[in-house]
Amino acid sequence: MDTYTAFAGHVRIATGPLPKVALVLKHAAPTTAPITIFSDRTGHPIDLDLRGSDREIVARLPADAGAAADPPASEPRGRGRPKLGVVAREVTLLPQHWEWLNAQPGGASVALRKLVHEARRANGDNDRAREARDAAYHFMSAIGGHLPQFEEASRALFAGDLERFAARVADWPADIRDHAVALAHRHRAD
Incomplete structure (x- = not known):
């Protein structure tokens, strides 16, 4: 799970999962120092809306904040292949690359997934x-x-x-x- 760190000026206030950091900030003593929250994974600052009740604050947290919000209600599954988080995007390759990929067992998608998996492991x-x-x-x-x-x-x-x-x-x-x-x-x- 990703962690986040909040600072009031140059002083660290809280570190942990986003819901914990958000609620610590909500209940912290007021300060005149600027409050900044950083993603520890990326180092980028993020903005949070700390208005409302604890439950409302946690419900508004970004979906990629791990277990920040209650899990979504289970949707009934339709026919066909299950959704496994596959995302279709465009890849631009030369014709000879496409020929090679399409000649691989399982086709281009399987070959690309294997190549990515191997590169991630190696690098x-x-x-x-x-x-x-x-x-x-x-x-x-x-x-x-x-x-x-x-x-x-x-x-x-x-x-x-x-x-x-x-x-x-x-x-x-x-x-x-x-x-x-x-x-x-x-x-x-x-």
Whole structure:
């Protein structure tokens, strides 16, 4: 389940699943500091509507927030193949690529799924490292772009030098520094 972190200015208020963070914010003491909520997976800030009752707030949370809302009522299943989350999108390939794909057992869709699965397995560590780096960068750009040594910290982050990155953010406010470093190192714990 995705986690989110809320800050009041430079102070971390809450971390956890979105419903928990939203309700902590709803019931927190008022503050004049700007409140910002970040997705720990992407590092991007998100907006929440905290008006109304706890139940109303949780019901309005985005659907991709895991178990944020009550599960939808089960719809009766019609005839045909079950919906397995398959999404049709356009893929542009050269004719020889389509010929090869169509000649594979199961056709183009099965071959593409196998190729994607194999690539994800083979590149998983690199993908997780890139996602962690990008999340750390998005977070620190949104909340700490004005902080000292931001540019040097960014260069170290993109160079993959996490020791130098930690050294460059060492003088930042503790909660921002700790969260940026945790996001950058996140792929190692996955």
